[in-house]
Amino acid sequence: MLPNGVGTFDLGITERKRRERAEREILIVDTARRIAEEEGWAAVTIRRLAQDIEYSQPVIYSHFASRDAIVGAVAIEGFGELAAALRGAAHSASSPKNALAAVAETFLDVAFDRPAIYEAMFVLPSGLRFAKSDTPPQLRDTFDALAAVITPFCQDVEVATETFWASLHGLAELERHGRIRPAFRAQRLARIVQMVCAQAPK
Amino acid sequence: MLPNGVGTFDLGITERKRRERAEREILIVDTARRIAEEEGWAAVTIRRLAQDIEYSQPVIYSHFASRDAIVGAVAIEGFGELAAALRGAAHSASSPKNALAAVAETFLDVAFDRPAIYEAMFVLPSGLRFAKSDTPPQLRDTFDALAAVITPFCQDVEVATETFWASLHGLAELERHGRIRPAFRAQRLARIVQMVCAQAPK
DNA sequence: ATTGATAATCTACCACTGCTAGATTATATA
DNA sequence: TATATAATCTAGCAGTGGTAGATTATCAAT
Numbered sequence: 001m002l003p004n005g006v007g008t009f010d011l012g013i014t015e016r017k018r019r020e021r022a023e024r025e026i027l028i029v030d031t032a033r034r035i036a037e038e039e040g041w042a043a044v045t046i047r048r049l050a051q052d053i054e055y056s057q058p059v060i061y062s063h064f065a066s067r068d069a070i071v072g073a074v075a076i077e078g079f080g081e082l083a084a085a086l087r088g089a090a091h092s093a094s095s096p097k098n099a100l101a102a103v104a105e106t107f108l109d110v111a112f113d114r115p116a117i118y119e120a121m122f123v124l125p126s127g128l129r130f131a132k133s134d135t136p137p138q139l140r141d142t143f144d145a146l147a148a149v150i151t152p153f154c155q156d157v158e159v160a161t162e163t164f165w166a167s168l169h170g171l172a173e174l175e176r177h178g179r180i181r182p183a184f185r186a187q188r189l190a191r192i193v194q195m196v197c198a199q200a201p202k
Numbered sequence: 203m204l205p206n207g208v209g210t211f212d213l214g215i216t217e218r219k220r221r222e223r224a225e226r227e228i229l230i231v232d233t234a235r236r237i238a239e240e241e242g243w244a245a246v247t248i249r250r251l252a253q254d255i256e257y258s259q260p261v262i263y264s265h266f267a268s269r270d271a272i273v274g275a276v277a278i279e280g281f282g283e284l285a286a287a288l289r290g291a292a293h294s295a296s297s298p299k300n301a302l303a304a305v306a307e308t309f310l311d312v313a314f315d316r317p318a319i320y321e322a323m324f325v326l327p328s329g330l331r332f333a334k335s336d337t338p339p340q341l342r343d344t345f346d347a348l349a350a351v352i353t354p355f356c357q358d359v360e361v362a363t364e365t366f367w368a369s370l371h372g373l374a375e376l377e378r379h380g381r382i383r384p385a386f387r388a389q390r391l392a393r394i395v396q397m398v399c400a401q402a403p404k
Numbered sequence: 405a406t407t408g409a410t411a412a413t414c415t416a417c418c419a420c421t422g423c424t425a426g427a428t429t430a431t432a433t434a
Numbered sequence: 435t436a437t438a439t440a441a442t443c444t445a446g447c448a449g450t451g452g453t454a455g456a457t458t459a460t461c462a463a464t
Contacts, residue, residue, distance in 0.1 A: 017411095046451060056414050058453075067451065122379070123325070130381050156389065162382040163373070163390045170372025171365070177324070179332050180364040187358065188365045195397040219440095248422060258443050260424070269422065407464075414457070421450065428443070434436085 025063045027053050029073045036074065036116035041124060044070070072126035076136050078117035082110050083141035090145065096152040101193045103149045104168055108185065111172035122169060153199050160196075167192050227265045229255050231275045238276065238318035243326060246272070274328035278338045280319035284312050285343035292347065298354040303395045305351045306370055310387065313374035324371060355401045362398075369394050 031052045035044045046067060050057045064070050089106040093099035111118045120126060130139055147161040154160035171188055174180045180188070233254045237246045248269060252259045266272050291308040295301035313320045322328060331337055349363040356362035373390055376382045382390070 045449085047449090057451090058415095059413065061452070062412085122375070122381075131383070154393075158383075159386050159389045159393060162376070162386065163369070163393045166372030166376050166382065166390065167365070167369040168372065169376055170368030170370065173324070173375060174364070174368050174371055179324075180368065181333070181360075184361050184364065187361045188368065191356075191361060191365045195401060198400045199397060247420085249420090259422090260444095261442070263423070264441085405464100408462095410459105410461075412457100412459070414455105416453100416455090418453080419451095422448100424445100424447080426443105426445095428441100430441075431439080433438080 021063075024053070024055075024059075028060060028063055028070065029077065032070050033074045033077070033117065036120070037114065041071070041116060041119060066127075068125050068127050071120050071124050072128050074117060075120040075124075075126045075128055076138050078114070078121045079136070079138035079142050081117075082107070082121070083138060083145050085110055086142065086145035087148075090149050096149070097193065097197050099149045100153070100196060101189070103146065104164075104189050104192060107146075107168045108172055108189065111168075111176070115176065118172065123173075150196065153196050164192075164196065223265075226255070226257075226261075230262060230265055230272065231279065234272050235276045235279070235319065238322070239316065243273070243318060243321060268329075270327050270329050273322050273326050274330050276319060277322040277326075277328045277330055278340050280316070280323045281338070281340035281344050283319075284309070284323070285340060285347050287312055288344065288347035289350075292351050298351070299395065299399050301351045302355070302398060303391070305348065306366075306391050306394060309348075309370045310374055310391065313370075313378070317378065320374065325375075352398065355398050366394075366398065 028049060031049055032044050035048060035052070044067075046057050046060050049070070050060055053059075060070075064073070085106050086103050089102040090099040093102045128139070129135055143161060143165070146165050147157050150160045150164050151157050171180075171185070171192075175182055175185065230251060233251055234246050237250060237254070246269075248259050248262050251272070252262055255261075262272075266275070287308050288305050291304040292301045295304045330341070332341055345363060345367070348367050349359050352362045352366050353359050373382075373387070373394075377384055377387065
């Protein structure tokens with residue numbers, strides 16, 4: 001037994017290992033995200049990930065239970081960044097209507113500029129659960145950022161936010177799938193903003 | 203050479219074969235749809251399809267170039283049915299506002315009652331191209347059915363229809379993915395209808 | 405320094421996928 | 435009945451997500 005009663009000298013070693021493991025986990029997520037952005041999610045296979053991080057496949061599974069869980073990790077990152085971008089857009093606006101328009105435009109910008117992350121957040125199976133006790137705060141933050149700009153134009157904030165969010169997501173999805181004309185994106189956004197603003201508050 | 207100069211007696215045989223081939227193609231699409239509805243699209247594999255229609259896998263590929271093409275065939279069927287359902291809903295309504303509400307509700311009903319077909323139409327890769335020369339009429343029909351009920355409430359019908367469509371699709375997708383509360387579907391729909399109706403025509 | 409236990413990692417595999425080359429069987433004509 | 439052709443099948447490729455079990459490195463205790 002040791003003088004301090006702990007039974008070991010290597011708390012520092014254990015700590016270093018814990019840290020290295022955490023770094024490797026971040027490396028996996030970053031690598032998945034990079035491949036997805038450059039070549040699409042279909043290119044993000046476990047073998048490819050293992051090759052790129054220079055470990056064998058089972059190591060990936062010692063960090064994530066499934067491929068979906070890796071998508072989920074990228075999605076959470078994406079929600080954090082989306083929430084920040086939306087808050088930034090709202091903050092720079094000079095009126096409630098401008099804030100609404102800026103947030104809507106920013107949402108679509110993210111969807112089209114970073115389609116892989118957007119897919120992870122909204123389209124692919126990711127194992128993420130919303131409005132549950134284990135829901136990551138980044139998801140709530142995104143919802144709240146949308147709610148903040150819609151509040152001046154509605155009575156029921158939750159319902160209005162869900163509806164606003166759905167409209168934006170629908171615009172992103174239909175355009176991503178080539179169902180609606182890219183050239184008229186701004187006009188569709190203007191119509192949404194116009195309709196929301198026509199609603200009386202209280 | 204034969205008296206009629208055709209060089210063959212079996213035009214009837216050729217015709218029968220052509221017919222049998224067409225029937226088998228329909229069987230493939232119907233089978234794919236059935237499996238997708240009962241067990242999800244992941245269960246629709248080429249091997250499974252081949253087994254169910256009692257032919258080998260290459261026979262499937264003699265009808266469809268890829269699995270995606272089969273999804274596309276189911277999607278086209280779905281668009282035909284969706285267009286009909288939307289037109290029916292609009293027809294039974296007593297006012298432009300009621301028609302709008304009925305169409306919106308019908309759209310979501312289809313999305314939730316037949317999720318596999320909805321996925322084929324809007325989510326999965328299907329090889330379908332919109333607003334192109336080779337676009338099947340069923341797709342245009344669906345768009346037109348939406349346009350018909352939105353026309354009384356807008357100036358630019360195309361933009362308004364795209365926006366309306368996107369809102370409905372977004373509501374369907376977010377609810378399907380558990381992002382928004384199923385219990386408030388009617389309230390979200392009511393808000394959409396309310397917003398559209400607040401717009402001036404002219 | 406050498407042991408024995410433990411943790412970390414890898415090799416090799418499973419069952420499955422979409423898809424296809426080439427052999428085989430059935431069919432229609434001469 | 436022989437031959438060309440069309441229809442169909444068997445068997446395989448290269449890839450997937452995921453994992454069991456052998457192997458290696460690392461540790462504490464002698």
